[in-house]
Amino acid sequence: MVRQLAFHSKPVKVDGDCVHLVLDNAPMFHEERAASLAGCLSRMTGVAVRLEFKVAEEAEGADAVTPAQSQSEQADNAAAEVRRSVDNDDHVRAIKERFGASVVDVRNGDGGDGV
Secondary structure, three states: OHHHHHHOEEEEEEEOOEEEEEEOOHHHOOHHHHHHHHHHHHHHHOOOOEEEEEEHHHOOOOOOOOHHHHHHHHHHHHHHHHHHHHHHOHHHHHHHHHHOOOOOOHHHOOOOOOO
């Protein structure tokens, strides 16, 4: 869960030994996770690090993109490209026209007939 806390955080400012982070998901925050993450960063850098978290809606720098948000956006863009590619495929178009078929995204629960 410490990794998830880091994944949903974006550093926005370093002030001495304090790193200010914007958290995109308030329920991700727990003091124990934050302390564990600070300890990991301190061991990696060799410097005692303090972390201060703010939830994105409340924070300066809230427009900063966390790794989780970036990954989600990339996945959405890739899925949209796949949908465009399938919709523009000549063979898919022919099958749709001939059989009155439609393409559904079963990953999102869009199974058409509930199957």
